[in-house]
Amino acid sequence: PDLSAIINLDDFEQAFAKVGAKKAQAYISGASNDLLTLNANKSFWQKLWFRPRIMRDVASVSTRTRMLGCEVFMPVWICPMGIAKTAGEEGERALGAGAARSGIVHCMSTAASMSVEDILSSAPKTYPFFFQLYVDRQRHKTEAVLAQINQLDQIKALFITADLAVVSKREADERIRTQEITSVYSSQEKSRIDKKGAGLARTTGGFIDPALNWDDISWVRTHTNLPIVIKGVQSAADAWKAMEMGCQGIVISNHGGRALDGAPATILVLLEIRRDCPEVFEKMEVHIDGGVRRGSDVLKAVCLGAHGVGVGRPFQCSVLYGTEGVETAAAILQDELETAMRLCGVTNLEAARGDMSYLNTSELE
Numbered sequence: 001p002d003l004s005a006i007i008n009l010d011d012f013e014q015a016f017a018k019v020g021a022k023k024a025q026a027y028i029s030g031a032s033n034d035l036l037t038l039n040a041n042k043s044f045w046q047k048l049w050f051r052p053r054i055m056r057d058v059a060s061v062s063t064r065t066r067m068l069g070c071e072v073f074m075p076v077w078i079c080p081m082g083i084a085k086t087a088g089e090e091g092e093r094a095l096g097a098g099a100a101r102s103g104i105v106h107c108m109s110t111a112a113s114m115s116v117e118d119i120l121s122s123a124p125k126t127y128p129f130f131f132q133l134y135v136d137r138q139r140h141k142t143e144a145v146l147a148q149i150n151q152l153d154q155i156k157a158l159f160i161t162a163d164l165a166v167v168s169k170r171e172a173d174e175r176i177r178t179q180e181i182t183s184v185y186s187s188q189e190k191s192r193i194d195k196k197g198a199g200l201a202r203t204t205g206g207f208i209d210p211a212l213n214w215d216d217i218s219w220v221r222t223h224t225n226l227p228i229v230i231k232g233v234q235s236a237a238d239a240w241k242a243m244e245m246g247c248q249g250i251v252i253s254n255h256g257g258r259a260l261d262g263a264p265a266t267i268l269v270l271l272e273i274r275r276d277c278p279e280v281f282e283k284m285e286v287h288i289d290g291g292v293r294r295g296s297d298v299l300k301a302v303c304l305g306a307h308g309v310g311v312g313r314p315f316q317c318s319v320l321y322g323t324e325g326v327e328t329a330a331a332i333l334q335d336e337l338e339t340a341m342r343l344c345g346v347t348n349l350e351a352a353r354g355d356m357s358y359l360n361t362s363e364l365e
């Protein structure tokens with residue numbers, strides 16, 4: 001399909017489903033077991049209604065904001081996703097360049113298909129990035145990664161992914177066999193194709209340390225000065241714990257339904273944190289990802305108190321069209337966000353952050 005025919009984020013996933021390699025498609029669109037959490041992430045955004053205000057002079061609105069010290073054009077970041085080359089030749093370079101041209105930040109994955117330097121060089125020299133860390137069973141390897149990241153001024157935050165203590169069962173991915181392993185990081189490991197199948201996620205994720213625990217935050221601290229963001233928070237209790245540990249942020253995430261199937265839709269966790277420990281929003285940045293497909297979803301998240309929203313699969317699929325695809329995906333989201341703001345009577349996102357008066361949550365209570 002022609003890029004000009006694409007008008008929303010789902011179109012990117014559908015385009016990729018038509019022309020992408022079957023294995024890549026299974027890896028990207030797939031999720032755990034029965035896809036309960038995958039489907040809930042998306043459908044729960046649709047159970048939250050606006051309470052629009054009218055006659056408020058919305059002639060001029062701005063989507064600009066700050067997150068983790070970075071000025072951004074809208075409160076959206078590109079999720080860390082492994083082996084982006086499975087989606088298109090330019091891989092992570094398209095995500096980096098597309099993000100920079102759109103004024104948003106790409107959080108690069110430990111399991112990228114190219115080196116950190118390669119990805120950074122896709123954007124202007126001072127353009128910010130975030131780095132996502134999977135902690136390796138062999139801790140010295142993680143220390144080496146952190147030492148490398150410390151040298152790179154463009155990296156502004158460290159997202160530690162904590163929701164995938166073990167790689168989950170992704171059946172679509174496991175059913176299609178391949179020997180191909182393209183992650184730069186895990187290519188140091190031997191592929192472990194066995195009778196469980198050959199899921200790309202599983203064969204590239206075997207190095208992740210299941211022993212990771214809260215005490216390790218102080219170990220990470222001794223190896224980085226970057227703001228630490230815990231990605232994969234799924235309860236108010238763990239949001240509280242991250243705050244107590246002095247982290248600078250959290251991402252409410254269930255890995256896009258790719259970790260525990262049956263984990264709650266991320267928006268339910270956001271509501272739980274608001275209810276049980278609202279202090280969290282004052283002490284650190286609260287981000288969310290999972291099933292965000294519309295600018296109106298972004299506005300809902302902001303009104304619930306989120307500082308930023310991660311978008312995953314649609315951006316990965318947009319790599320099919322290279323940098324231009326990524327830029328188009330961001331432009332669509334930005335335009336939808338601006339329209340939703342105008343129609344809801346919101347001119348300034350900072351002022352609207354956490355303002356529940358724009359929302360009706362009764363379907364979720």
Ligand code: FNR
Nearest residue numbers: 028079080081082109161255256290291311312313
């Ligand atoms: C991911 N995700 C992910 N997360 C992470 O911390 N490190 C990683 O390497 C990956 N890899 C990865 C690959 C692919 C193909 C997908 C789809 C996802 C999870 C990702 O960062 C994010 O949490 C979800 O993708 C968000 O959900 P949506 O927007 O895809 O619904």
